[in-house]
Amino acid sequence: MMQEVILYLFIGFSIVSVLVILLNRNVFYSALALLTCLISLSGIFGLLQAEFLAVTQLLIYAGGVLVLMIFGIMLTNRISGKSFESKSDNWIPGILVTGSLLAVLVIAFRNSPITATQNELATGNHTSKIGVELMSTYAAPFEISGLLLLVCLIGAALTASSFKKAKS
Amino acid sequence: MIAAPEYSFSFWLTLSVLVIPLVASLSCFSIKQKIGWLAPLISSVLLLIASILAIVLFFQVSNSAEVSYSWVWFTLNQKEIAFSILLDSNTSIMILIVTVISFLVHLFSIGYMAEDQHQVRYFGMLGFFTFAMLGLVMSSNLLITFIFWELVGVSSYRLIAHYQEKESAIKAATKAFLLNKIGDLGFLIGLIIFWSWSGTLEIGDPNLLRIPAFWLTAAGVCIFIGVIGKSAQFPLFNWLPDAMEGPTPVSALIHAATMVAAGVFLLMRISNLFTEDVFMLIAITGSITTVAGAIGALFQFDIKKVLAYSTISQLGLMVMAMGAGAMQGGYFHLLHHAFFKAGLFLGAGAIIHAMHQNHQSNLDAQDIRNLGGLRKKLPVTFISFAICAAALAGIPFTSGFVSKELILTQMTTWAGNEISWRWIVMSSAWVVTLLTPIYTFRLIWFIFFSKPQHQHNVEEAPVIMRIPMIVLATGSLAILSSLSPIHISSAINLLQHSYPEINSKVSLASIVIIGIALAAAFYIFKNQEVKNQKLITPHFYLDVVSNYFMVLTLKLSEATKGGDKLIDSVIHGISYLQITFAHITGWADRYLVDGFVDGIAYSAKGVGAITRSLANGKIQSYLLWAMAGLVIFIVWILY
Amino acid sequence: MSKTDLLFYLSAFLFCSGLLIAVTKKNAIVVLMGIELMLNAANLNLVLFNFQKKGMDGQLFALFIIIVAVCEAAVGIAIILKTYHYYHTSVPDQISDLKEKN
Numbered sequence: 001m002m003q004e005v006i007l008y009l010f011i012g013f014s015i016v017s018v019l020v021i022l023l024n025r026n027v028f029y030s031a032l033a034l035l036t037c038l039i040s041l042s043g044i045f046g047l048l049q050a051e052f053l054a055v056t057q058l059l060i061y062a063g064g065v066l067v068l069m070i071f072g073i074m075l076t077n078r079i080s081g082k083s084f085e086s087k088s089d090n091w092i093p094g095i096l097v098t099g100s101l102l103a104v105l106v107i108a109f110r111n112s113p114i115t116a117t118q119n120e121l122a123t124g125n126h127t128s129k130i131g132v133e134l135m136s137t138y139a140a141p142f143e144i145s146g147l148l149l150l151v152c153l154i155g156a157a158l159t160a161s162s163f164k165k166a167k168s
Numbered sequence: 169m170i171a172a173p174e175y176s177f178s179f180w181l182t183l184s185v186l187v188i189p190l191v192a193s194l195s196c197f198s199i200k201q202k203i204g205w206l207a208p209l210i211s212s213v214l215l216l217i218a219s220i221l222a223i224v225l226f227f228q229v230s231n232s233a234e235v236s237y238s239w240v241w242f243t244l245n246q247k248e249i250a251f252s253i254l255l256d257s258n259t260s261i262m263i264l265i266v267t268v269i270s271f272l273v274h275l276f277s278i279g280y281m282a283e284d285q286h287q288v289r290y291f292g293m294l295g296f297f298t299f300a301m302l303g304l305v306m307s308s309n310l311l312i313t314f315i316f317w318e319l320v321g322v323s324s325y326r327l328i329a330h331y332q333e334k335e336s337a338i339k340a341a342t343k344a345f346l347l348n349k350i351g352d353l354g355f356l357i358g359l360i361i362f363w364s365w366s367g368t369l370e371i372g373d374p375n376l377l378r379i380p381a382f383w384l385t386a387a388g389v390c391i392f393i394g395v396i397g398k399s400a401q402f403p404l405f406n407w408l409p410d411a412m413e414g415p416t417p418v419s420a421l422i423h424a425a426t427m428v429a430a431g432v433f434l435l436m437r438i439s440n441l442f443t444e445d446v447f448m449l450i451a452i453t454g455s456i457t458t459v460a461g462a463i464g465a466l467f468q469f470d471i472k473k474v475l476a477y478s479t480i481s482q483l484g485l486m487v488m489a490m491g492a493g494a495m496q497g498g499y500f501h502l503l504h505h506a507f508f509k510a511g512l513f514l515g516a517g518a519i520i521h522a523m524h525q526n527h528q529s530n531l532d533a534q535d536i537r538n539l540g541g542l543r544k545k546l547p548v549t550f551i552s553f554a555i556c557a558a559a560l561a562g563i564p565f566t567s568g569f570v571s572k573e574l575i576l577t578q579m580t581t582w583a584g585n586e587i588s589w590r591w592i593v594m595s596s597a598w599v600v601t602l603l604t605p606i607y608t609f610r611l612i613w614f615i616f617f618s619k620p621q622h623q624h625n626v627e628e629a630p631v632i633m634r635i636p637m638i639v640l641a642t643g644s645l646a647i648l649s650s651l652s653p654i655h656i657s658s659a660i661n662l663l664q665h666s667y668p669e670i671n672s673k674v675s676l677a678s679i680v681i682i683g684i685a686l687a688a689a690f691y692i693f694k695n696q697e698v699k700n701q702k703l704i705t706p707h708f709y710l711d712v713v714s715n716y717f718m719v720l721t722l723k724l725s726e727a728t729k730g731g732d733k734l735i736d737s738v739i740h741g742i743s744y745l746q747i748t749f750a751h752i753t754g755w756a757d758r759y760l761v762d763g764f765v766d767g768i769a770y771s772a773k774g775v776g777a778i779t780r781s782l783a784n785g786k787i788q789s790y791l792l793w794a795m796a797g798l799v800i801f802i803v804w805i806l807y
Numbered sequence: 808m809s810k811t812d813l814l815f816y817l818s819a820f821l822f823c824s825g826l827l828i829a830v831t832k833k834n835a836i837v838v839l840m841g842i843e844l845m846l847n848a849a850n851l852n853l854v855l856f857n858f859q860k861k862g863m864d865g866q867l868f869a870l871f872i873i874i875v876a877v878c879e880a881a882v883g884i885a886i887i888l889k890t891y892h893y894y895h896t897s898v899p900d901q902i903s904d905l906k907e908k909n
Contacts, residue, residue, distance in 0.1 A: 007810060011817055018824045018844065027834050034840045037821075041847055044814065048858045050866050053850075053873075060873055065843060065880045072836050072884040076891040087833040090792055094830040097796045098823040104802055105819035109812070126863065130870070133863045141867075145874045152878035160885035788838070792830045 007047050013040035025087070027073050035066045052127040179237050181225045182253060185263060186302050188218040189270070193295030196288055208278045211291045215271040215298065222260075222267040229260040236308065236372070247367045254308030254372060258499060262305045262433055265506050269425040270298040272636035276514050277417045279633035280521055284415075290330055294421065297323040301426040305433060310359055310369040313437075317355065317398070317430060321348045324427045328414035340410035347407040351397015358390030371438055381443065388446035391438065392453075399431025401487055402457040405480050409464075412472040416517030419472060423479045424510035429502055432483060435490045436499045447491050452589075454488025455596035457481070462603035466610070470534045471516045474611050478560060478604070479509060485575065485600055488593060494578030501571035504559065504644070508568060511556035511640030518549045518629040518637060519615065525627065536614040543616040545627075548634050550616050552641035557612050559644040561605040562682055567644050569678075572601065577674045601678055602685050609689035618693075814855050821848035835887045839880065846876045 013036060020033035038061040046054035134142050192214035196207040238252035274294060281287055300319035307313045325348075329341035363369060365379035365387075377384070395401065400408040408428070412419055422428060435450070442450070461481030468474045482505050489498035519542065520534060543550050559568035576597060583594040628634070782793055821844055828841030850869040857865025890896075 004810065011813065014817065014821065018821060021828055021837070021840065021844070022824055022831075027837055030837050030840060034844065037844065038847060041851060044817075044851065045854055048814075048854050050854045050857065050869070053854060053866055053869055056870065056873055057847075057850075060877055061843070061847075065877060068880060068884050069836055069840065072839075072887055075888055076836065088831040089833060090789060090831050093792055093796070094827050097792060097799060097830070098827040100803075101795070101799045101826065102819055102823040104799060104806070105822070106816060108806065109815045109819065126866070129863050130866060133867055134870075138867050141871055145871055148878055149874060152881055156881040156885040159882065160888045788830055795826060795830070 003047060007044065010040040010043040010047070013037070014044075028070070031066060031069050031073060034069075035062055038062055038066070049126055052130050178225060178228045178255070179253075181221055181228060182237070182255060182263075182306060185218050185221045185225060185267060186299065186306060188214050188221070189267075189295045189298040189302060191295075192218075193292045193299060196292035196295060199288055201288065205287075207288045207291045208274070208281070211295050212271065212274040212278060215267065215274050215295070218298075219264075219267040219271045222264045225255075226260045226264045229255050229257060238308075241312075249311055249369065250309055251312055252308045252370060253306045255306070258436065259305055261503060262429075263302060265503055266298060266301050266305060266425045266429075269506055269510050269640075270294070270301075270421060272510065272514070272639055273417045273421045273425075276420070276517065276633050276636040277415070279630045280417055280517055281415065286330065290327070290415070293323050293326045293330075294418075297327060297421065297426050301430060304430055308371045310362065310371060310438075313371075313434070314352075314355060314359060317394070317434075318352060320427060320430055321345065321352065321398070324348075324411075324418075324422055327418040327422075328411045330415055330418065331413065334413065337413035340407070340413040344407035344411050347404045348397045351394045351404060354390045354393025354397070356394075358387040358394065361387040361390065371441075376441060384441070385443045385445050388442045389449060391434070391441075392446060392450055395431035395435055395487070396453065397431075398434075399428045399483050399487065400457075400480050401431075401453050401484060402460060405457060405461070408480055409468075409473050409476040412470070412476055416472065416513055416520060419476070420510045420513030420517065423475070423513060424506040428479065428483055429506060432486045432490070432498065432502045435487065436495055436502075439490065439495055447493065449491070451488050451491030451593050454484045454486070454491050455593045457484030458488055458600045459596050459603075460484070462600050462607065465607040466603065469536055471519065471536055471539075471611070471615070472513070472534055474536070474607060475509070475512055475516060478607065479505075481600055481604065482509070482560070485572075485597065488597065489575040489579065492579050492582040492590075492593065494575055494582065497571060497575035497578045500574055501568075504567040504571045507640055507643040508556040508559035508566070511552055511637060511644055512560065514633070514637050514640060515549050515553035515556065518633055519546065519553075521629055521633065522546060522549075522627060536611065539615045541616070541619060546629075548628055549637065552637040554612060554616075555641040556644050557608045561608040561686075562601060562678065563605070563686075564679060565645065573675055573678055576601065576678055580674055598681065602681050605682050605685035606689040606692075609686055610693055613689075613693045811855060811859065814851065818848045818851040818855065821845075821851065835890070836884070839883045839887070842883075843876060843880060846872055846879075 017033040017037035017040070021030045021037070024030060024033070038057060042054040042057035042062070045051075045057055192211040195214075196211050199207050199210070236252065236254045238250045240248045240250045242249055274291070277290070277294065281290055284290060297320065300316050300323055303316035304313055304320060307316060325341050325345040328344055329338050331337045359369060361383055362376055362379070365383055366373070366375040368375050370376075379387075397404045408423075411422060414422075458481045461477045461479070461484055465474050465477035465481060468477060482501070486498040486501050486505070489495075489501065516534075519539070522545075523539075555566065559566035562568045562572040579594045579597050583590040782789065825841045825844030825846075825848060828844065829838050830841075832838055832841065850872055853865040853869040853872070855865075857863065857869075
């Protein structure tokens with residue numbers, strides 16, 4: 001019962017925060033709303049027997065990506081005046097397209113046979129399983145993702161650094 | 169029928185002779201005004217080459233039989249029109265004469281036209297004139313002949329009107345053009361008759377003769393009308409004296425080699441197509457022309473007009489001879505005439521040039537009353553002019569005598585012993601034999617012998633103008649065409665024709681007549697003061713005749729005008745109907761058809777604008793439309 | 808409606824709103840946020856599938872997606888910074904080199 005309440009709470013939080021991102025104009029508030037959304041998602045992950053993912057989500061998104069984004073906001077927007085303003089456009093065609101996509105997805109879920117196979121929100125420790133899987137079955141993707149991270153680290157650093165100055 | 173093209177040496181020779189004058193003409197026209205002095209040089213050198221090639225060609229052809237080439241131009245209803253060339257000895261000697269005289273005229277023109285502003289145009293047209301005449305001579309297809317015939321007409325028109333500033337020159341050119349057009353129309357009708365009945369226009373084609381006799385006669389008459397126009401025969405000869413408005417070398421060319429010779433040459437070329445009636449018409453026309461021209465020459469005071477009328481007279485003589493069946497005589501006379509008439513014109517040109525150089529512009533340099541006593545001032549001109557004039561008069565030891573005698577002999581044979589209309593025709597030949605020495609003597613006398621009315625400090629023309637005159641005078645001597653000065657029978661048989669035996673009675677008679685004429689002329693003109701010349705009225709009946717023709721033409725045009733008005737009103741009615749209909753269709757066109765088309769165009773434009781607005785350079789809208797496409801794709805796949 | 812169904816609808820909703828954010832918002836960083844949101848919605852979906860079936864495949868996929876998303880976010884922010892330096896704006900509309908020049 002407690003779990004269900006928490007689940008609905010998280011769902012509510014995420015929906016509200018997403019609506020905040022959509023509707024408000026301040027980039028900074030959007031970032032904070034996204035943080036709320038991601039945290040609530042990590043909670044949902046935790047409730048869905050994915051504790052490792054929940055922690056990772058919390059660490060990487062809430063701790064890493066969001067900080068990165070806030071830094072980006074700080075760097076790309078002038079702090080004075082209406083610098084955090086973020087206009088929006090294409091509302092009508094955007095809503096049309098995304099609405100139709102949503103409809104398609106909902107209808108697809110409705111018609112798919114995978115619903116209602118397991119309704120129980122069980123708790124348990126699957127972290128060790130993930131570790132074993134990572135080191136055995138998913139060893140190659142794991143290594144490659146490590147390489148990807150390295151490359152992306154170097155690439156991002158190089159891209160963001162003032163290359164011209166370094167050159168000159 | 170049409171021989172397969174055979175690209176032998178003489179073919180290329182012929183082609184190059186034909187093309188070189190055209191090249192000369194084109195290079196003259198393409199030359200820049202700044203280096204315009206090059207044009208006479210280039211064209212003269214090219215014409216010299218053409219003349220040399222023509223000489224080679226002449227010997228090439230006279231050594232072998234007739235050569236013909238043909239290549240199909242187009243095919244109409246399985247009937248072919250071909251560019252065909254027929255080269256026999258007649259043609260090749262005509263080519264030779266045309267190129268040589270054209271070259272000499274070019275040479276003369278270098279001196280004569282030295283101060284002219286429009287040398288480039290002049291020499292270009294000279295080259296084109298020569299090209300057209302050569303094409304006319306070479307072609308053995310009547311349609312191609314007609315095309316070149318027209319080209320000859322156009323270039324002569326252009327050259328007569330060379331002095332564009334002078335209104336009289338323009339009028340003269342227009343007159344020449346219009347009178348020629350009458351003849352050309354006849355020629356064209358004749359061609360149409362031939363084409364519609366026989367389906368071929370090849371001169372050598374026997375099918376041409378296999379048409380009904382009436383139509384054959386009609387076609388012959390029509391083509392002869394063309395000859396009348398081009399060769400200045402009665403009644404279409406008025407343009408030739410007027411054409412004297414052109415530069416004198418052009419007159420030489422027109423009279424000698426290119427323009428008027430075309431008609432006589434054509435007569436010779438297609439003589440096998442004429443029926444007896446046509447021959448009769450030809451003979452009578454020629455006899456009228458020859459006498460009229462001779463009388464006209466007798467009363468003119470302008471050097472060039474005297475020569476022009478003498479040309480008319482000589483052409484009439486040739487045409488008459490051909491009408492009388494004396495083909496060789498007439499043709500021979502044409503060739504000789506080309507030489508001495510060109511020489512006479514160039515001499516006249518030299519005199520006029522000398523007078524102009526003397527800056528006595530207040531005098532009319534062409535009026536023989538203003539000249540006189542030039543014998544000692546211009547010795548070279550005098551001698552060459554005199555030789556050519558002697559040839560014109562038909563004095564023995566000149567070429568004119570030889571051919572005239574040939575004509576007279578053949579005419580006499582043709583007339584027969586019984587008195588008929590042929591005797592009248594024949595007698596006109598004798599009358600001309602009598603009259604020609606008189607007017608020739610008159611011309612020579614007034615220019616070179618009579619006491620000068622004014623003091624002339626003239627100088628001989630430059631060398632470049634003297635050379636052509638000397639060459640032409642030499643060519644007018646009998647020695648070139650006949651070893652014997654009196655009889656042609658022992659001639660170097662260049663033309664490979666068998667000439668009839670010369671009747672020595674005829675020769676004798678002609679010599680006597682010429683002698684009498686010269687004596688009479690000497691007696692008439694010796695003591696005659698120049699002032700007394702005015703007693704002889706210049707209003708001779710030819711002008712009256714031509715005026716009468718003019719009035720008649722005007723009357724005719726008045727009459728046709730009345731008819732025109734009737735036709736006009738009908739045409740007006742029809743055209744009003746048409747206009748109304750046109751308005752209706754125009755409205756329909758504008759609002760229905762155009763509206764439809766515009767609608768399509770606008771809708772296309774609208775669609776284009778919509779699709780273009782998608783590509784607005786914004787990444788997010790690209791993304792949006794990509795997603796829209798993806799959604800549509802998913803829906804398409806799933807449902 | 809069961810809870811997993813609700814979560815499926817939640818993930819669809821998150822995905823679509825992420826797309827809407829990415830399409831409509833004019834700030835590049837917010838666009839990036841929308842993309843992150845979409846990736847998270849996918850993650851949620853994968854975790855849900857993993858929850859319904861035995862085995863760890865879904866979670867591992869989600870893990871890799873998180874890794875890729877991190878890389879993407881890092882590189883994306885670096886690019887945004889760079890374009891900001893270059894164009895002096897972080898609004899993608901004003902960067903219209905792809906549009907035909909009038």
